[in-house]
Amino acid sequence: MTDWIKSNERRIGTVVGDASTDTYTFILKSFSAKLGDIVATPTDVPGHAGTYGAIIWGRVVGINRVNPFFPAEAAQELSEQDINLLDTVLSTTRDYLQAEVLILGATKNMDVTNLRLSPVTYPVKPSAGVFSPPAEAIRVLLTGGDNNQVKLRLGTLIGRKDVDVSLQANKIVSRHLAILAMTGGGKTVAARRVLRELTAINYPIVILDPHGDYLAFFEKRRELGGVDVKLFYPAIRVYGSDSGVIEELIAKMGHRLTDPQKDFFQTVVAQTNLEPGMTAERYIAELITTCGRLRDGGGNGGDRLNALTVNAVRRSLDFVRRALNSMQTNNERLMAQLKPKGYAFTELPDPQTSPDEIVRPGRISIIYLAGFDHLTQSAIASIVIEHLFAHRAKLTDRIAPFLTVIEEAHNFVPGRREGTEDTPSLATVRKVITEGRKFGTGLMLISQRPARLDETILSQCNSFLVLRLVNPKDKNFVRSVMENLSESDANILQTFGPGQGIVSGQAVRFPLLVDIDFDEDLVSEAIGDEDFVKKAKDWSPDPVREEIASIVDEVIPPEPPASPATKRAGKRAPLPDVTFNAGTRGGKPNGAGKRPRA
Template sequence: MREEVGYVYESPSVTEFTFVVSNDGAVGVGDYVLTEDPNDPTSYIMGRVEDVRRDVHEGIKGEVMRALMLGSNTVPDLDWTVIARVEVLGVLTENFDIRDARRPAKPMAKVYKMSDEELEKLLSPADPERAVYLGRVKDSTARVFLDPNALVSLHCAVLGMTGSGKSYTVGVLIEEMSRLGIPVIVIDPHGEYPSLRKPAESIPDGWDVEPEGIDDVVTFGPNGPDDGYDYEIIIDTTNLNVEDFKLLIPQMRKYKKADEYVHEAIQALKDEWKKTGVKYDLADIIEKLEEKKKFVRKATEESAIDAALTSLRKLHRICGNLFGKEDSPDLRRFVRAGRVVVLSLKGLPDEAQQAVVTYFLKRIFEFRQSDEIPPVFTILEEAHNFAPTGEEMTRDKTAISAVRDFAREGRKFLAGLCVVSQRPGRVDSTVLSQCNTMIILKTANPDDLDNIRKSGEGITREALERIKSLPVGSAYVTGSAVKIPLFVDVRPRRTAHGGATPDVFEVIRKHEATNVDVDDDFDIGV
């Protein structure tokens, strides 16, 4: 039996209505309600309560004002009416499908509060084992599942300010994708995700999850095993053409002839490789250009080669160890069903990080085009650093073209992208607008909220206001991966979280424990 909570008071459009609450406290902001559909007695208009207010009856307002103006110490007893405003989400059919509302709610029609069981029935997929279990509807027991097909084929974004639970939520997505057998590639600037191998130390009561690490995690990072990773990150120089170098080194575009000489050097080295079977690297390209410079006579030609050499030497100085004679990872070898491949960029300078992101996004896309790897879910952490807005863009942010291309074209080939950022206002709008599902945690910065509003579909002003004050671990989820927009409490992770905000006192304690003792009587010469 549904709980009756009021009756429709005003219904100005098919997108919203207000109702008089019959019992003060019966509903609150965020509750889901139903009222009869004028078109179909077996269906109900469904909506979410966006605002609840108490209205004083008009006649009483006048009495109060007169009493105050006359200086009376006695204010008449107030007669309140509680009014709730509802955003219409659609029409709930008897089969628990959602379709568009075509007529406004009927005035004086009864309003009912949806039960947790009804919400669960609406939100549950046909087979929960083939869906992404994200958490529960906020302040409810109804579980929330995401459609993995929508996440991969239509992209998604996880957005939220520092400390909101953003990386923790990404960890939940990774756990679920891996469980479903979907390969995951994580581009990890801060080295947070190797912890996926370890089980969580504990899980709060009341959740149907158990601690469990992911068995099939392969990690790549600078210096490989020397830094605790399984393998070193290496870019196969022989896969790069002159256009790739122009992406990596925008300065080369200024000199018309510079790219021609780089192309000649690469082609000469490719010809030698075919004859000898010996591959080449970035140092070999530089050496070939230095040889070429010895035989040019015109000053313009020498200037062009010098420009190319300056750019390539800088790239080699900053990222030299990255450019080798084989790919690591070789995506065709390592991308497998359910496997998580972590590309840790921790410790790399920004230019090197840009190079890795540019190169491997291009490789993932190319291998999906040719069907050499299975459909894959690629997570780009710190996306604002690799795909910044026009105002934030500098010539050093060289990955943006690759990120844009991946966002626009990847979906056609089931190369899914998950954009992660604590500064959504600084993420390129072209990239963010390609993310059809958004998981938005606490965000307070006006610029960030404005870009979210512009990029996401149907994000109301009221939803943005609630997003400002969300607790850690709660999110607003909207887009094609869910049937209706939802506020969600994200479930606990099965795996250990490697991206928790550090506790300053714990860091100081560890620092002091490992610090070399200094003589208290040390003379500093004052």
Template sequence: MKHNPTHIGQVESVSGNSVTIKMASSYPSNMPIIEGTVYRIGQIGSFLKIPLGYANLYGLVTQAGVMAMPDALLMAYKENPSIVDGHRWLQMILVGEQVGSNFERGVLQSPTSGDQVHLVTNDDLRVVYGGYNAQSSIVIGNQSASEGLEAQLDLDKLVSRHCAILGSTGSGKSNAVSIVMKAIAGKPLPSARVLMIDPHGEYSSSLRGKCRVFRVGANAAEGEEELCVPYWALPFRELMAIFPGKLSDQNEDYIRGKVLSFKRASAIGLGGLRAESITADSPIPFSIAQLWFDLDNFERTTFRADRITPETLTTVGDPATLTSNQYPIAGLGASAPFLNQKAKGILGFLDGMRSRILDQSYSFLFKPNGYTPDLNGVVPSDLPLLYSTWFGHGFPISILDLSAIPSEVMQTIAGCILKLTYDALFWGQKTVVGGKLQPLLIVLDEAHTYLKAGEESISSRTVQAIAKEGRKYGVGLLLVTQRPSELDETVLSQCGSIIALRMTNSRDKGHVVSAMQDELREMADVLSGLRTGEAIVSGEAVRIPSRIKFFQSNSSTKSSDPVASKLWANPSPNVATYETSVRNWRNQSFN
């Protein structure tokens, strides 16, 4: 019989879907040339094939060398190294089966000892990696095993089953996100919806022409729009958390009751709402200026000798400007005027509340353009217009740039945006803008900053809810982080697909491997040796676990490393440049 150059050895032992292979001692080279192509035998993550009649079983190499021997033989080898007799060893896991021209993940049959093992050629790889539906797949790069083969993802599984892109700083994570987003935006899908939470403003430049950017201090010349997050749409507890200071449980309930009464009064004007369904968390407009004024007035009121009639005002306040009513100062002892004995003692909290409302860096929240209620709770524009602005601008991607939001409330704001979006899709699930009829992919960049393990924040609670229930309502997650060890394990375990770029931290690697399917856990050590832009992709978005190389984005993200050797060669800047920097700082603007 003519020697088959792809034949490299035979099956020695099988345990579950793990196969130990003894390579033929007579095999001429670890780098055979077959039909003009050079192949490397024993590369971790490469494929091997076991023909079984009309079927071919495919497996991924997970171990090579002496340690790949069966345990019993390994023990004997330690006593007598000559027992190996020139043979080399590989270990692989079975991942799929080909019958005819069709390849499917998983295997129906197992090999037995003595079955022949072959190299996987480029023709075989086309069968393994091919077969994606052109409408429902995106191309993001090339296969590392053969750069002539495209790396594809199943778009439907990517969105509906959640995904995580994980990698250390400098591994090519931001480029990977940009490539995935461009691939989605490049499909002829006029109703595609992607909402990207971008805490550092990294992606507006790399996705220009495919997205609409919403940010505080928007540059209209660049096509950006002002980011508005109406305070009255926030849940009550998160709204109170925006203000400095602490409230006792009793005082929190007291203010909650006031907010509820304001919202019920506003609901009458909106019409069509059931009074019993309205709570302090309901997204109904009300005037926070009027709320502050009423609370502040109650605390400052002094009374005449009958202790019932309020004293005459010395200065008339104005809720529109957050100016307090002033009353005569209470007398000493038993002399009038008298203090309000029912006051709650929250003037300190109200002072902090006032300063926060007047703070210009919080205007996007307390004075959102078009969404600020008057003193009676009437708004020019309501939430339907806000959602339409976010998702109805004609681009597939909406970037909410949070870089200009004060850091102390960024986590809360991100969580509230997610909750507002998810609640709207949940309650609108039977409409054409609901997630079931128009799915939404939510991309969370730097997810570890507002999704920390064990934290009871609104962002953590909302993301957990989306991870567990979102697929039922057409809401998918794409988590992007360099610190997977800080993520909530429940959320990471719900990700049906994992795209793991280079990672060197042992704790982070451990979390990535625990989220992967069991058979791939032996490949953990490969993560630290990946090239920049290279990743191991596993899960439901790929037909088979793959090692891929992402395309390089034409326009880099803002997170790209500056080239010090070139930039330091420029002339030193003059004083005027620092004047611009300080003016921007004082104006809280880059313009």
């Protein structure tokens, strides 16, 4: 038996009460262990050739403090009568700590250089000693003694700062990872830690960034060892005579064309001139012009079906054109704000014709989606992921295996209760997360509202990093999709501090409470939390704008209120035109997410 098992210095308690093959309870020596600590108990178990010595490994999942000589009735009396405890004969020194252990497995071999876990088939003996293993023994236990696998350092055990916690890199990039936490729980800290480790091995990374949370990777690229970081803004161009990209945009952002509409659309394409490399919005504008020309000068005006078909195609094209124009306007506005801070943006290459410009070993490609409405973000994500996955699925070796990071995943893969008809990325991600591991297309989903995620997609993630969660719906949902999350683990989710959490799944051998390393050198210095209180305090109206407004009021006086006679007549003012991104209604831009009717 190993020396640390014999040593009384490592003994922290004694098994008591009923013990099973899943859990046991022990009396804990004061200040000898904390919640989440790994403990070991030697015992004899039956085998084919008689009994043999084994070590039962477990994790402390609960600690209770008990004093049988200080009953609740006594505490009530002291409180009611304002009696000092020192003036009584009650004992305060006979309390003890009772710890509950969740069994992780057993090892036959006492040699700590090669600890391989097996299922526990025989309970530990009451009165058996419980020991706190040395750091080296726990490290070997966590890795299984296999030092050939590539590891990604995550942090340390919460209870043991001398024990590193690492993730198996291959399980992360092929079997998918979900990072879940409430706002301020440390999602970005955890994602930044994992991505930094992946950049150290030059693994290709594609990030869909809806809020600019990952722009710091560009700002701090020197700290990443010279990693090639690209900031891409969405742009869609059309090459050759293929109209497939436009049909794809219509299907994802507008209304899927019927067979007669597709036939008419192909006629429109055939009669529209295309300059190779033309932007999609400009090409669509040309297609709309051709639609009008064919409607006015071609076809039988009395053919109602033909008229409906022409108008349906034209409306779908116009809807997509407005969305792309809004996207272009947002691109220019946002980049103008960030350019003075040192950020350099590049137009997103075509994921179908130039995927190797997006996916490349040693490169982080950040697709900046801030400022776009939900439907546009989802459509862009769907197109990019779909085409990159297609290149991997065809096994053409055009691009290397890669990992896609989806921030605010509940907006891209919402659950059934959230409404999915206006989220084209849902079907795409569902396909990739189901088949991606066969083709080296991994996903990292990050969300602060797990209960709003698609349950099927989240259950396909083989590894989870769950940080602070308080919302009961989120905690219950996480328990429903994580097979190895115990009730006691779920109960401590709300007690975590920033950057603390539970990691479980195939990336680790068993669930662990982890304190994630904080990469302070990767925190942005140019972008941070805005001080809106100070902005409101220092705000003053623009005198030029005020003067212009007063002139407008003089030239165009406001309309007088409607007369009672007008109101009785039921006359109403004409409604304004609905545009893709003008104003809001019900929390969405007017027209956003609304598909044109055929």
